[in-house]
Amino acid sequence: MKRHLFAAAAALILASAGATAETTLNVGMSAADVSQLDPDRATTTQDKPLTSWLYNGLVRFKPGSASLETLEPDLAERWENTPDKLTWTFHLRKGVKFHGDYGDLTADDVVFSLKRAADSKTSSFSADYASIESVEALDPLTVRVKLKQAVPFFLGLVTNYHGGNVVSRKAVEKLGDDFRLNPVGTGPFKFEAYKPGESVTFVANKDYFRGAPKIDRIVYHLIPADSARDLAFTSGELDIVYGRQDQKWVERFKKEPGVIVDVLRPAELGLLHLNMTVKPLDDKRVRQAIAHAINRQQIVDFKGNLTADLPVSVVPAGYLGTDPKAPLATYDVAKAKALLKEAGYPNGITVKAIQSTLPSMLNTAQILQAQLKLAGIDLQLETVDHQTFHANIRKDLSGAVYYTAARFPVADVPLTQFFHSRSIVGTPTAVTNFSHCAVADKEIDAARSEPDLAKQKELWATAQRKILDEVCAVPLFEQLQVWAHKSNVDYGYKLVDAIHLGPQITEKTTKK
Amino acid sequence: MLRFIVNRLLLALPTLWAVLTLVFVLVRVVPGDPTIVVLGDQASPAARAALRERLGLNKPLVAQYADFMVQIAHGDLGRSLVTNRPITTDVAAVLPYTIELTVAALVIGSLIGVPLGVVAAQRRDGFVDWLARIVSLVGLSFPAFVSGILLLIAFAVELRWFPVISSAATTDPLQRLRALALPSLNLGLIMVAYVTRVTRSGMLKALSDDYVRTARAKGLPNRIVVWRHALRNVLIPIVTVIGLYLGVLIGNAVLTEIVFSRPGLGKLIVSALNQRDYTLLQGLMVVTALAVVVANILTDLTYGLVDPRVKAG
Numbered sequence: 001m002k003r004h005l006f007a008a009a010a011a012l013i014l015a016s017a018g019a020t021a022e023t024t025l026n027v028g029m030s031a032a033d034v035s036q037l038d039p040d041r042a043t044t045t046q047d048k049p050l051t052s053w054l055y056n057g058l059v060r061f062k063p064g065s066a067s068l069e070t071l072e073p074d075l076a077e078r079w080e081n082t083p084d085k086l087t088w089t090f091h092l093r094k095g096v097k098f099h100g101d102y103g104d105l106t107a108d109d110v111v112f113s114l115k116r117a118a119d120s121k122t123s124s125f126s127a128d129y130a131s132i133e134s135v136e137a138l139d140p141l142t143v144r145v146k147l148k149q150a151v152p153f154f155l156g157l158v159t160n161y162h163g164g165n166v167v168s169r170k171a172v173e174k175l176g177d178d179f180r181l182n183p184v185g186t187g188p189f190k191f192e193a194y195k196p197g198e199s200v201t202f203v204a205n206k207d208y209f210r211g212a213p214k215i216d217r218i219v220y221h222l223i224p225a226d227s228a229r230d231l232a233f234t235s236g237e238l239d240i241v242y243g244r245q246d247q248k249w250v251e252r253f254k255k256e257p258g259v260i261v262d263v264l265r266p267a268e269l270g271l272l273h274l275n276m277t278v279k280p281l282d283d284k285r286v287r288q289a290i291a292h293a294i295n296r297q298q299i300v301d302f303k304g305n306l307t308a309d310l311p312v313s314v315v316p317a318g319y320l321g322t323d324p325k326a327p328l329a330t331y332d333v334a335k336a337k338a339l340l341k342e343a344g345y346p347n348g349i350t351v352k353a354i355q356s357t358l359p360s361m362l363n364t365a366q367i368l369q370a371q372l373k374l375a376g377i378d379l380q381l382e383t384v385d386h387q388t389f390h391a392n393i394r395k396d397l398s399g400a401v402y403y404t405a406a407r408f409p410v411a412d413v414p415l416t417q418f419f420h421s422r423s424i425v426g427t428p429t430a431v432t433n434f435s436h437c438a439v440a441d442k443e444i445d446a447a448r449s450e451p452d453l454a455k456q457k458e459l460w461a462t463a464q465r466k467i468l469d470e471v472c473a474v475p476l477f478e479q480l481q482v483w484a485h486k487s488n489v490d491y492g493y494k495l496v497d498a499i500h501l502g503p504q505i506t507e508k509t510t511k512k
Numbered sequence: 513m514l515r516f517i518v519n520r521l522l523l524a525l526p527t528l529w530a531v532l533t534l535v536f537v538l539v540r541v542v543p544g545d546p547t548i549v550v551l552g553d554q555a556s557p558a559a560r561a562a563l564r565e566r567l568g569l570n571k572p573l574v575a576q577y578a579d580f581m582v583q584i585a586h587g588d589l590g591r592s593l594v595t596n597r598p599i600t601t602d603v604a605a606v607l608p609y610t611i612e613l614t615v616a617a618l619v620i621g622s623l624i625g626v627p628l629g630v631v632a633a634q635r636r637d638g639f640v641d642w643l644a645r646i647v648s649l650v651g652l653s654f655p656a657f658v659s660g661i662l663l664l665i666a667f668a669v670e671l672r673w674f675p676v677i678s679s680a681a682t683t684d685p686l687q688r689l690r691a692l693a694l695p696s697l698n699l700g701l702i703m704v705a706y707v708t709r710v711t712r713s714g715m716l717k718a719l720s721d722d723y724v725r726t727a728r729a730k731g732l733p734n735r736i737v738v739w740r741h742a743l744r745n746v747l748i749p750i751v752t753v754i755g756l757y758l759g760v761l762i763g764n765a766v767l768t769e770i771v772f773s774r775p776g777l778g779k780l781i782v783s784a785l786n787q788r789d790y791t792l793l794q795g796l797m798v799v800t801a802l803a804v805v806v807a808n809i810l811t812d813l814t815y816g817l818v819d820p821r822v823k824a825g
Contacts, residue, residue, distance in 0.1 A: 032770075032783035035549055035594055043552025121562055124555040177596040196595070196602045197783050198679045198775040221677055223773045227661050232676040232773070235669045387544035387788050390553065405553075417554065430557050 022216040023511050025489070028238040029502075032224045033197050037183040039165035040116055040123035045242075049502025050220065053202060054099075055167070055185035057160035058090050058110065058143075063504045066266050066409055066497035068156050068320050075105060075166055075186065076143075076158075085150045085451055090158070092141040097207045098168040099190035107137035109169045114145065116172070117163025125163040127431070128413070149449045152412040152456065153320060161408065161499060188213045188507045198222060213507040233259075239489050239511060240503065243482035245360060247304020250482060258487045263307060264498045266406050267478035269316040270299075270364060271418070273401040273434035274471060280349045281399055287471035289339035290351075290400075291329035293375035299367055299477045307482055311475035313464045314419070321411025321447070321460035326468055328475060336375035348376025354398040355381040356389035364476065365402050393434060396426040401434040404479055406501070411460040415444045419467050437472030440464075488512040517809060524805040528798070532584065535797040536577055544788040546593045567593055569790075580794060589795035594787050599795035602780065607799070609679075610776040613768070614761050616696030618754060621703025626750065628704070629711025630743060633719060644708050651705025656764060660698045660771035667694060678774040695772040699765060703757060710753045714746035721745075747818040755811025759804040777803075 031046035039051045060074035061067070076090040096105040116122045118129035133146045151157065158164045171184035183191050188210070189202040200220040204213040223229040226244055233241040234256070243249055243261065253261050272294070280286045300308045309317070313326035340349065351372075355365045362383065369379040379400065384392065393401045407413040416431075417423050421438035423431035440463035447459035467473070483503055485491075492508025546569070547560040564570045568579065583590050589599035632644035668676045678691040718724060719742055727737045766778030777796060784792040815822040 032779065032786060035787065041551060043554060120556055120559040124552040124559065126559070127554075127556060181595055181597065195679075195775060196597070196605060197779045198773075221679075221773065223677070225657070225770045225773070228664065228676065228771050228773055231661070231664050231669050235672065235676045237675060237677050384543070385786075387548070387786065388542070390548050391543050391545040394548075428557055431554060 620700025625707025633715030758807035
């Protein structure tokens with residue numbers, strides 16, 4: 001009897017130990033706070049990774065990949081399209097559940113989500129969805145999308161990225177504005193709590209359609225101080241950390257035992273946009289002089305070859321449609337000086353640039369300033385804090401704008417946002433065309449509705465060549481993303497790219 | 513006593529009004545656009561304009577100001593522009609952290625600062641005095657983020673006595689105390705510096721006063737002369753410094769909160785400023801201004817306690 005009692009007690013202890021051994025993944029992010037967990041609004045580096053834990057699209061980027069060529073089914077089991085690529089029909093998985101009490105996913109939620117993504121009142125990406133003519137639910141598990149015109153890569157718009165993420169209609173309608181910090185999706189992890197300026201907590205979605213996640217809880221710590229974040233990672237309080245885009249940081253953590261550093265694409269491309277409407281930048285020769293005076297290799301050497309790369313075009317490398325053979329200006333100070341002289345500025349020029357004080361941006365601007373000085377170009381930096389920078393460059397107040405950005409990996413997106421005349425700052429349809437570039441509108445528009453991929457790529461390549469020839473902007477360098485994780489964390493997939501700017505935590509991710 | 517408190521609160525109203533007006537104007541003079549934070553850098557001007565209208569940012573400034581004042585008069589701090597959460601909820605979430613950090617730093621500052629100042633004054637130019645002067649000089653000149661990092665490296669990374677992320681533990685009171693130790697020590701050491709200096713200089717003067725000489729002539733033990741007679745007379749400036757410092761502490765707490773990853777009012781203020789969250793910033797300023805007013809009242813009340821000659825009211 002005694003022995004039985006003992007065995008029962010032991011079993012009880014073991015069972016309770018098993019029940020309480022919760023696996024928590026601690027992730028450290030360089031930010032004072034999150035802004036949004038609404039996928040139609042989330043654009044910042046700290047918000048985006050979280051959307052990949054919370055939501056699904058109709059199709060998805062393979063975890064660890066940012067390639068559009070290897071998309072795989074997500075909420076849609078299969079799909080078909082008409083040969084003109086104007087009508088797409090998606091068949092949804094059965095029994096996919098939204099987080100909490102929001103029930104099963106139906107075609108109605110997908111219709112609602114895509115319409116929401118296309119509406120500028122609710123979405124920051126509405127322009128990307130402007131080609132959608134109609135979205136309708138044919139039955140509870142079938143959705144049909146009709147397009148006004150073919151778009152560069154339609155499936156890209158229904159991936160688990162930005163507006164492609166599917167939200168619960170009931171939740172959005174019930175929560176209203178509160179949805180931004182009470183997100184409801186179908187992803188492997190569901191939102192649990194938000195503590196302002198401190199952390200966001202997620203718990204495993206046990207009903208996840210690919211299987212219950214092996215990690216029980218994720219705590220996303222918001223730690224803006226670099227040194228504090230590094231120390232928390234070293235002391236073992238963090239399992240995954242947002243690194244610094246800095247050579248020394250990568251070298252240092254690569255040497256630490258039990259640490260794996262992840263240097264990831266897609267890269268952010270740094271461009272110096274030259275405002276073609278202000279003197280002396282309205283003269284093409286002056287812009288050419290600036291392009292020849294910039295030493296890209298020196299910038300990459302300064303940034304460090306572990307975290308930075310040479311640019312290949314005005315579109316980041318690896319995007320669908322990037323021209324890898326785009327003709328970039330050679331570094332030639334003598335030629336730059338000669339061009340300035342020819343343009344009537346033998347004594348050099350002065351260019352005003354509004355510049356963010358964000359350290360990683362400011363140090364690049366200072367290198368540019370030193371390089372341009374050698375050719376007699378005085379780049380005057382008007383330094384302001386990052387928010388002021390964002391506001392003022394959109395008011396067309398700057399001669400040169402140094403801007404780094406990663407976009408959806410199709411050439412159409414960066415080309416349209418930075419170089420199409422529709423996007424010129426100060427206009428009603430403005431996005432981020434700081435240079436007033438308008439030389440490649442025809443090719444960008446034609447490529448958008450070109451159904452043949454080879455021809456489409458050729459149009460994009462021509463657009464890039466024209467933009468470079470006109471020197472609307474000078475490519476400077478590509479900045480890779482840096483993260484690190486402890487070797488006891490296994491993502492469950494090969495992490496090469498991070499389309500969401502951070503590692504995806506999936507149902508297969510484990511921590512030993 | 514009650515009348516005194518009510519009077520002081522009423523007197524504080526014009527100050528509060530001035531602070532709020534200043535904050536209202538300042539946050540709007542600073543360039544920047546909260547809609548870029550909310551909508552991201554790819555949103556169209558139309559979407560931004562629509563949001564500005566919904567948030568009431570397109571109203572004339574006078575109308576916005578009137579709305580703000582009416583709201584405050586009703587005790588409502590409004591909602592954050594960026595997160596849309598009620599500001600009272602966000603403040604209530606971090607206020608306990610700020611209060612416990614401030615109180616702990618004050619306790620450390622007083623418990624170490626006062627005795628150190630007294631002993632230093634007694635042994636003028638001796639080893640302890642020299643040590644106290646060095647400590648206070650270092651405390652005053654050492655930036656909080658440097659001392660914070662050093663404390664973290666020593667006690668959190670090497671010795672592993674305390675956590676690096678102070679906010680990690682919140683439910684268990686013991687864990688919470690553990691998380692509080694390093695940040696309060698960091699902030700407390702700056703406080704020690706101030707208190708030591710004031711105590712030392714006050715004591716030096718007091719110890720050369722006639723009443724101390726008389727006390728000594730009566731044959732009172734040194735202990736009584738120093739701690740009961742002289743120190744009591746020095747308490748008023750000490751309390752003044754501590755009271756004044758309460759306000760400064762909230763500002764200094766920002767760096768400590770950031771380095772130790774602790775939630776708090778200071779950290780929230782910086783984040784609101786970065787995001788151009790006007791309403792949150794205004795709400796936080798109301799709370800901070802109120803905290804300073806309350807600290808001043810408490811200081812005044814303490815005067816009456818330490819020196820019966822000071823009558824409240």
